[in-house]
Amino acid sequence: MSAPAPGSPGQSPENPFPVRAVSTRVAAWIDKLGSVWVEGQIAQLSIRPNTRTAFITLRDPAADMSLTLTCPRELVAGAAVPVTEGARVLVCGKPNFFTGRGTFSLRVNEIRPVGIGELLARIDRLRRLLDAEGLFDPRLKRPLPFLPSVVGLITGRASAAEHDVVAVAGGRWPAVRFEIRNTAVQGPTAVAQIVSALVELDADPAVEVIVLARGGGSVEDLLPFSDETLCRAIAACVTPIVSAVGHEPDNPLCDLVADLRAATPTDAAKRIVPDAAAERALVVDLRRRSVRALRQWVEREQRTLTGLRTRPVLADPLASLSARGEEIGRSRRALRRDITRLIDAESERVGHLSARLSTLGPAATLARGYAVVTAGDRVLRSVADAPAGTSLRIRVNDGSVAARSDGVPQTSENGADHGQ
Structure with missing residues (x-):
């Protein structure tokens, strides 16, 4: 156009x-x-x-x-x-x-x-999709800290879920602190508000675990917790997430993506912090068991020491050493004799090899009247290697002399040499 x-x-x-x-x-x-x-x-x-x-x-x-x-x-x-x-x-x-x-x-x-059937079918299709992508993989689940100092809580304002989590967790461990974010937990604005609160708490370095809590409800009420956007936001978090949405029969998709699923908000509170009274009783019991185990170990070691002290080897330790002293002396003498014999044999063999080496070496050959002639760094092997004017070095038995080649001598008809 x-x-x-x-x-x-x-x-x-x-x-x-x-x-x-x-x-x-x-x-x-x-x-x-x-x-x-x-x-x-x-x-x-x-x-x-x-x-x-x-x-x-x-x-x-x-x-x-x-x-x-x-x-x-x-x-x-x-x-x-x-x-x-x-x-x-x-x-x-x-x-x-x-x-x-x-x-x-x-x-x-x-x-x-x-309809409800259509909603459940869509949730099932989304479940299969997220499962195929690995968002439900147990190997990706992050462990919860044993004793978190700050717990993030996302729930409805003034809800029973908020009261249950705060009251039960505070009763179990009074020192725990909460960062609470009140959001809509159903309706068209729930997903956006929950995701925003989740991102905010995940970015807070003081928050060690985040609880997503809501009471039970109908399938329509719990739809935001099966939303794909929320599920992917939970999977992207670095902080461990506990899903406490609904009651035991309810099973929104966020339960499968979260690091831990709690049956109820009260169950979530019990899982995120230990019970101080139970831990104190456990410490007392462990101390009592440790004392008993230590005493039994000391008694067992005392009996072992008593048994060792009654053994003959400890009653007269020098007796076994005396019995072995003569055997050690014989072994030392035999070892020294074998070493001396080996050294003599090897010395004789080295002498023979040295004599052979001297006989075959170049020094012995020179001593018999032979000489080695070199031109530069080359040993002469043919008269062609020393044309006239070539500087030569002649090595004999007691030293070396310098010479110069006059070339190949001329031969007369009767075979007499006339060259210099």
């Missing part, structure tokens, strides 16, 4: 579009879009008196994004299942741009609640 001419409407400050022209064009483009099915969670539902239109804010459970919906009032009032805030729904609508206020909305003509 070619660029519009500079003089075209809306392409220059001299020829701008009026607001109505822009709104009309945007509405025309949006009107070309077809109907679309959207799933989300109802964050706000507004039905004004004496109006025929209901306004709904549909929020994405896994992201901080929302969409404005409009629908006939009768569509909400006549729904087979009550449409309320926090409910998961499927809506079918057509994008609409209202030119009067310049707002975008989705004009809905059908609303379907997401």
Whole structure:
């Protein structure tokens, strides 16, 4: 498509579009879009008196994004299942741009609640996905500290779960301190608030363990704790996480990702800190057992020493040494005799080898009247190696002399040499 001419409407400050022209064009483009099915969670539902239109804010459970919906009032009032805030729904609508206020909305003509079966099926699919990625691997579970000084707690404001964790943990170990973050634990804003609190506590170096606590509830109430965003945030934490969501039958996905699953908030409190009274009793019992074990060890060692002292070898230790003294003397004499014989034999063999080496060495050859002639660093092996003028060094038995080659001597017809 070619660029519009500079003089075209809306392409220059001299020829701008009026607001109505822009709104009309945007509405025309949006009107070309077809109907679309959207799933989300109802964050706000507004039905004004004496109006025929209901306004709904549909929020994405896994992201901080929302969409404005409009629908006939009768569509909400006549729904087979009550449409309320926090409910998961499927809506079918057509994008609409209202030119009067310049707002975008989705004009809905059908609303379907997401059933429990569908929610459980989606949770199961997400469970299989996270399991395939290794987020449930037991080898990735971090151990809890034995005695954390600061415990991070994420729970609802003034909730029974918060009271149970703080009261039980404080009763077991009074010195424990808590960093509490109160968030929504159900509804469309729960995931974002819990993830934000989780990141904040994980970044605090003083917090040694984080507890995610909530009382029991229905499947819809516990949906935020099976959210993919929250599960991945738990897996990304460095601080150990304890999941205490719901009661024993409840099993949201965050239980599988967390480092430890507690059946209830009270159980979580018992797992994160030891019982001071029980530990004190254990210390007393260990001390008593240690004293008894030490006494038994001393008595056993005393009996062992008594038995050793009655043995003949300790009663007269020199007797065994005297018996072995003569044997050691014989062994020393035999060893000295064998060493002397070996040294004599080797000395004789070395003498023979030395005589042979002297006989075969170059010094003996020179002593018999032979000489070694070298030209530079080469030993002469042929008359061709010493042409006329070559400097020579002649080594004899008692030293060496320098000489110069006159070349190969000339031979007469009768065989007599005439060279110098």
